[in-house]
Amino acid sequence: MLLAKTLTSSTFKLALIAIGTFGVIVSGIFSYVYLSTSSYVRSRSDRAIMTEYLSLRGAYERSGREGLIELIQQRMADKSFADNVYILVDPSLAVVGGNLRAWPSTVAATGWTEFRAPEPLPVATNRPLLRAMVETLPSGDRLLVGRDIGDLDSFTDQIKTAVISGVALIFVVAGVASILVTRRTVGRIESINATSRAIMLSGLDKRIPLRGTNDEWDRVAENLNLMLDRIETLMGEVKQVSDSVAHDLRTPLTRMRGRLEKAYHGRRIGEDDQSLIGDTITDLDAVLRIFSSITRIAQIETQARKGAFRTVNLADIASEVVELYDAAAEQDGTRLTVVGDREVLVTGDRDLIFDAIANLVDNAIKHGRAGGQVVVANETIDGWSVISIADDGPGIPAGEYEHVFKRFYRLEHSRCKPGNGLGLSLVAAVARLHGARIELLDNAPGLKLKLWFSPPAS
Numbered sequence: 001m002l003l004a005k006t007l008t009s010s011t012f013k014l015a016l017i018a019i020g021t022f023g024v025i026v027s028g029i030f031s032y033v034y035l036s037t038s039s040y041v042r043s044r045s046d047r048a049i050m051t052e053y054l055s056l057r058g059a060y061e062r063s064g065r066e067g068l069i070e071l072i073q074q075r076m077a078d079k080s081f082a083d084n085v086y087i088l089v090d091p092s093l094a095v096v097g098g099n100l101r102a103w104p105s106t107v108a109a110t111g112w113t114e115f116r117a118p119e120p121l122p123v124a125t126n127r128p129l130l131r132a133m134v135e136t137l138p139s140g141d142r143l144l145v146g147r148d149i150g151d152l153d154s155f156t157d158q159i160k161t162a163v164i165s166g167v168a169l170i171f172v173v174a175g176v177a178s179i180l181v182t183r184r185t186v187g188r189i190e191s192i193n194a195t196s197r198a199i200m201l202s203g204l205d206k207r208i209p210l211r212g213t214n215d216e217w218d219r220v221a222e223n224l225n226l227m228l229d230r231i232e233t234l235m236g237e238v239k240q241v242s243d244s245v246a247h248d249l250r251t252p253l254t255r256m257r258g259r260l261e262k263a264y265h266g267r268r269i270g271e272d273d274q275s276l277i278g279d280t281i282t283d284l285d286a287v288l289r290i291f292s293s294i295t296r297i298a299q300i301e302t303q304a305r306k307g308a309f310r311t312v313n314l315a316d317i318a319s320e321v322v323e324l325y326d327a328a329a330e331q332d333g334t335r336l337t338v339v340g341d342r343e344v345l346v347t348g349d350r351d352l353i354f355d356a357i358a359n360l361v362d363n364a365i366k367h368g369r370a371g372g373q374v375v376v377a378n379e380t381i382d383g384w385s386v387i388s389i390a391d392d393g394p395g396i397p398a399g400e401y402e403h404v405f406k407r408f409y410r411l412e413h414s415r416c417k418p419g420n421g422l423g424l425s426l427v428a429a430v431a432r433l434h435g436a437r438i439e440l441l442d443n444a445p446g447l448k449l450k451l452w453f454s455p456p457a458s
Contacts, residue, residue: 049132086098114149128150340378439452
């Protein structure tokens with residue numbers, strides 16, 4: 001099964017194309033080496049033949065036929081010329097001298113030629129391949145000077161065999177290597193596919209196995225596993241949000257239905273009807289606020305409001321928020337103050353920053369200590385524009401810091417107290433939109449939350 005997928009994979013097809021291209025290039029290089037070597041060997045043989053021919057021709061010009069025959073006999077007696085062949089014939093092709101018994105029938109009257117010797121030479125056991133220079137002399141005689149190139153021909157044949165074998169070996173090795181590499185690649189892909197199918201069938205608890213090689217496939221698997229972890233976390237948050245929405249909406253909707261049913265079956269009493277309608281409107285407003293908060297957070301997270309960004313002063317916004325919540329704080333006996341620098345500039349959406357700070361101040365008043373204090377501070381730290389909201393209430397356990405910004409998450413898990421758990425989610429969304437960092441600190445007692453904004457570009 002894996003072999004079939006290997007042979008039909010695109011990686012294997014690309015490997016074959018690469019092998020074919022590489023094979024053509026290597027074949028061209030080897031062919032050039034073969035032709036160059038063969039040409040060089042033959043050119044050396046031709047130079048030796050031409051040198052010998054010119055020597056004989058010089059003897060003929062100096063001493064005539066007799067001098068030429070004498071030199072040919074000397075060459076035949078010299079063992080260093082054992083590979084040479086000579087033949088001198090008269091115009092009727094009768095042999096006058098040389099070590100060939102007859103003029104070769106396939107040889108022309110002049111120029112370069114190659115032929116098989118009509119009989120074995122004295123130093124050979126078979127008919128060798130000869131290469132020779134032929135010329136018709138002024139007297140009408142024909143002179144052939146050549147040499148045995150059988151060894152050269154055998155040498156070039158060996159080179160040809162080596163070239164063909166080398167190219168074939170390269171193709172075989174490259175083919176095997178491509179199959180092994182492709183099989184490994186397909187195997188890793190199949191491992192990912194198998195995990196994907198298992199996830200589709202059973203859930204997000206499966207992960208792609210790592211082989212510990214720390215190669216690109218392990219890194220891909222690590223990234224995919226991190227993505228699955230993130231998806232699993234998001235799915236858990238979606239489930240938590242769904243459960244929270246169901247819980248928070250079921251109570252007001254149930255109360256509204258009960259009141260409306262009571263009004264439907266009961267007597268019409270003006271003041272009672274008015275009270276019932278007022279309570280129903282209050283519950284509907286609570287439900288609408290939940291949906292409005294969800295929609296607002298979604299709009300912020302899609303970064304649809306960056307068009308309203310401009311340079312704003314955190315200190316001014318904080319003062320307005322404190323002024324807005326001063327009456328509510330006084331009603332609870334809480335002392336609400338704003339301290340710090342008068343000018344802390346950031347680039348952002350003024351309304352969204354106002355909403356975020358207002359949510360934090362509202363939470364600090366509601367969840368702080370009765371008769372305590374809430375301090376809003378503005379300052380610039382190492383170039384960062386920072387606003388902090390601190391209270392002296394019970395605070396938040398350190399283990400809950402990473403959860404409190406989730407939608408509908410509440411420390412009071414019975415969800416009996418007022419609230420919907422969306423305030424800090426909105427703060428987190430505004431911070432992400434502005435590239436701000438949120439820091440939660442133990443105020444001992446109480447909680448201090450800091451928003452770190454990048455300063456505006458100059």
